[in-house]
Amino acid sequence: MQTAPAERSMTWLARGGLRPTRQRLALAELLIGDGMDRHVTAEGLYDAAAAAGESVSLATVYNTLRAFCEAGLLNEIVVDGSRGYFDTRMDDHPHFYWEDDHRLTDAPAADLVITALPEAPVGTTVSRVDVVIRLKRT
């Protein structure tokens, strides 16, 4: 089976003003290739790339994820302290964090209704509101 053109990934990189290198395209394809939202760790993406037969060094995965974040293509979500999670979905939405298996998933945004939010102290503005619903197995 021939590798797909991955136009979606090309466009995505271009939107962030990033050069479409082989490694970036491979990682982008793993992240947004099927249009689904994804939550990955650096290590997890590295493994996925290896499993897909793509050779990308771990340092490049880190550098690339950081570049994607700075380009506004990804969001980093902090829930675990020991790992960083990267979310392909860019709007402000709640997350489930599965404490037992250290997994992060989207929570249905429509089911979260915040009718009042503390206002930002003087001299500051809200850059983001993180809502993390921590789950444990029953």
Added chain:
Amino acid sequence: MQTAPAERSMTWLARGGLRPTRQRLALAELLIGDGMDRHVTAEGLYDAAAAAGESVSLATVYNTLRAFCEAGLLNEIVVDGSRGYFDTRMDDHPHFYWEDDHRLTDAPAADLVITALPEAPVGTTVSRVDVVIRLKRT
């Protein structure tokens, strides 16, 4: 000025079933001695102990903070990835995270009203809902 008996700290440790050693009492006193809510990092508490003339090793600060958490006396809040924050306030309440100076403070709980929350997937229960309002300087 003579050191106070620190009854509050004694009681606090007892409530967690923890032996009142010199180091634990010193750290407890720094955390809850004046009854105010506090958000500390391990390093910050270590410095505070040193500044107060109390000799506590950094490893013990880490071990003690972890013991306090496991005893249900503290909560760990994850906002930064590179550091862990410990909160003396135990109820579910929102936080301000000051991105520019890496500081965590309480947000007025009364000003946060959540009228709908995604329900926990089957097989899980909600252990905590973290709401972090990230602030940046204007």
Added chain:
DNA sequence: GTATATGCAAACCGTTTGCATGGCT
């Protein structure tokens, strides 16, 4: 006396960085 806490230094682990090589425009 026994179990547990402390201190030190070394190990740990995810992440970042310096530098030489290779690739995109």
Added chain:
DNA sequence: AGCCATGCAAACGGTTTGCATATAC
């Protein structure tokens, strides 16, 4: 050609751990 990305290995920083000593009960 010039700038930027990549890869490797070494550095980094916060946290944890092993082990000998000291302390609470």
